[in-house]
Amino acid sequence: MIPPAFDYARPTDLDEAVRTLADAGEDAKVLAGGQSLLPLLRLRLAFPELVVDVGRIPGLRGVREEGDTLVIGALTTHHDVIHDPLVRRHAGLLAQATETVADPAVRHRGTLGGSLAHADPAGDLPAVALALDAELVAVGPGGRRTIPARDFFADYLQSTLAPNELLVEVRLPKREGWGFRYEKFHRVAQSWAMVGVAALVRRENGHIAEARIGLTNMGATPLRASAAEEALVGAGGADAVARAAQSAAEGTRPSRDASASPEYRAHLARVLTKRAVLAATGTG
Numbered sequence: 001m002i003p004p005a006f007d008y009a010r011p012t013d014l015d016e017a018v019r020t021l022a023d024a025g026e027d028a029k030v031l032a033g034g035q036s037l038l039p040l041l042r043l044r045l046a047f048p049e050l051v052v053d054v055g056r057i058p059g060l061r062g063v064r065e066e067g068d069t070l071v072i073g074a075l076t077t078h079h080d081v082i083h084d085p086l087v088r089r090h091a092g093l094l095a096q097a098t099e100t101v102a103d104p105a106v107r108h109r110g111t112l113g114g115s116l117a118h119a120d121p122a123g124d125l126p127a128v129a130l131a132l133d134a135e136l137v138a139v140g141p142g143g144r145r146t147i148p149a150r151d152f153f154a155d156y157l158q159s160t161l162a163p164n165e166l167l168v169e170v171r172l173p174k175r176e177g178w179g180f181r182y183e184k185f186h187r188v189a190q191s192w193a194m195v196g197v198a199a200l201v202r203r204e205n206g207h208i209a210e211a212r213i214g215l216t217n218m219g220a221t222p223l224r225a226s227a228a229e230e231a232l233v234g235a236g237g238a239d240a241v242a243r244a245a246q247s248a249a250e251g252t253r254p255s256r257d258a259s260a261s262p263e264y265r266a267h268l269a270r271v272l273t274k275r276a277v278l279a280a281t282g283t284g
């Protein structure tokens with residue numbers, strides 16, 4: 001499939017990128033790894049007049065520590081996230097979920113920032129960003145602003161980024177001592193999640209003291225399973241976890257498609273939440 005014609009710009013630094021996007025107004029699209037944008041162009045589902053390739057801007061790739069926060073450049077590829085020792089030590093849930101994204105070719109080009117900005121509820125990383133309480137830093141003509149992940153995903157394939165804003169980094173609080181697990185159900189290896197569950201759990205004296213559960217593909221946006229999170233507090237054994245996981249689909253609006261009905265997705269959310277939490281507590 002041949003994409004529609006567009007102009008192409010490749011800014012060499014952040015200031016030039018912000019100016020280019022500001023001048024273009026709503027007619028420009030940022031290009032990072034191209035693993036979601038290029039299919040949209042080829043299928044003629046997007047018609048930007050200008051594509052702004054940010055792939056060579058220095059400083060937007062890599063992982064560093066700032067005190068209790070892990071800072072990941074938006075252009076860090078999935079491959080680099082998976083293999084980064086800081087991510088593995090302080091945000092193991094992100095590394096584990098990223099390992100389930102697509103195949104090695106996609107993971108070598110696709111970026112963390114692109115996956116979040118694309119805001120696909122079937123993508124694995126938005127739900128992980130919610131569970132980890134990530135903050136997303138954007139730069140635009142008005143300067144720099146920080147957006148909590150819970151305020152970032154607006155609707156299906158829509159984030160709260162302005163068209164002329166660039167996502168530059170993802171900030172994650174370090175989660176020492178928390179158990180984690182990403183459970184993904186798909187029919188074919190390396191494919192998209194029919195449903196996914198990202199679980200983070202902190203235990204005290206053998207009982208769950210805090211739980212954070214992110215849901216993939218259970219609505220138009222990634223969601224937190226708040227009712228299950230509340231029900232899990234105090235749970236001390238497998239039966240209590242199983243009971244709490246029964247509320248994992250509360251407040252969700254899963255879609256119907258060729259793969260699954262909403263009812264089946266709700267069932268998967270409950271089963272995967274139980275599995276993920278038991279694994280995160282080391283009892284699964």
Ligand SMILES: Cc1cc2nc3c(=O)[nH]c(=O)nc-3n(C[C@H](O)[C@H](O)[C@H](O)COP(=O)(O)OP(=O)(O)OC[C@H]3O[C@@H](n4cnc5c(N)ncnc54)[C@H](O)[C@@H]3O)c2cc1C
Pocket residue numbers: 029030031032033034035036037038039054074075100101102103106109110111112113114115117118122123124125161165166167168190191192193
């Ligand atoms: C065959 C295949 C299978 C896949 N399977 C999975 C899967 O199982 N799970 C999964 O989660 N994902 C999957 N993906 C998607 C993949 O993870 C992409 O890498 C990701 O969705 C987009 O990242 P990207 O860097 O390629 O972004 P791009 O395609 O370059 O951009 C995607 C969107 O985000 C915007 N954007 C990108 N970067 C920025 C930025 N820094 N600031 C502002 N806007 C930005 C673009 O304008 C565009 O709208 C798959 C993709 C393919 C091709």
